[in-house]
Amino acid sequence: MHFAFTSEQRLDDGVLERAFTLGEIPGILWSPPAASAPAPLVLIGHPPLGLRAMYPRLAGRARHYAAEYGFAAATIELPGSGERPRWAAAEQARAELHRAKEAGEPVGGEIVDALVLPLVEKAVPEWQAALDALLSLPGIGGPVGYEGGVISVGVRLAVVEPRIVAAGLFAGSLIPAVMFEEARRVTIPLHVLLQWDDEGNDRQAALDLYDAFGSTEKTLQANLGGHTGVPRFAFESGARFFARHLR
Incomplete structure (x- = not known):
């Protein structure tokens, strides 16, 4: 897929923000103010709410890593x-999810699979193509970390992408049963963030997934609060995790 920058701006903390396209896929790259050697790279995952809606949170994390x-x-x-x-297909799966929740019914495995697995199958190769393009740029040399959600996308990437050496995963999305089997094949260091009172999350499923990971180095950070109530220090813990593994 053809990679091209479409805009750039130098932010007030010195971080260089550049929008790009990879084929039809929009993306954003944040680069540190100055570097004497090629920089490690963190891929920032997010829920399928749109880059525009997610931009403030994504940019905040990215600029912190860079600066x-x-x-x-x-x-x-x-x-x-x-x-x-x-x-x-995704729109239909989301409609089925909302219908089940509004009716007070349990969200069955068929709905979870239809909602999450096709997204994993489509998104993971795109992340790998983006990684190919980004690592070819001057100033970026790896190693590579992945952080964020959808957690099943992170699990699959941790299994199939050898260039990713550490992952910070955000619990809080529905987990297909097959992902528990894939989790046993994950061996890279992990830092898993869980909001204990996340109203949309199956806490026990998140704990079971953490238990399933095959990594010999894995940390679970659980904080009181809902989905959007992640304390600032929790993100800093994740940043220090990447500092240990990407330097």
């Missing part, structure tokens, strides 16, 4: 979200 730790950070738009073409 404070000297990492480059990048994200891409997920399939079917933001400015990308609508995806009928």
Whole structure:
């Protein structure tokens, strides 16, 4: 896929922010103010709500990595979200999820699989293509970390992408049963963030997934509060995790 920068701006903390396209996929790259050697790279995952809606949170994390730790950070738009073409199967799966929740019914495995697994199948190769393009740029040399959600996308990337050496995963999304089997094949260092009172999260499923990970180095950080109530110090713990493994 053709990679091209479409805009750039130098932010007030010295971080260089550049929008890009990879084929039809929009993305953003944040580069540190100055670097004497090629920078490590953190891929920042996010839920399928659109880059525009997620920008403040993504940019905040990325700029912190760049300005404070000297990492480059990048994200891409997920399939079917933001400015990308609508995806009928995903829209149908989301409608089924909302119907079940409004009716007070349990969210069955078929709905979870239909919602999450096609997204994983489409998104992971796109992340790998983005990684190919980003690592070819001057000033970026790896190693590479992945952080954020959808957690199943992070699990699959941790299994299939050898260039990712550490992952910070955000619990809080629905988890297909097959991902518990894939989690047993994950061996890289992990830092898992869990909001204990997340109203949309199956806490026990998140704990079971953590238990399933095959990594010999894994940390679970659980904080009181809902989905959007992540304390600032929790993100700093994740940044220090990447500092240990990407330097």
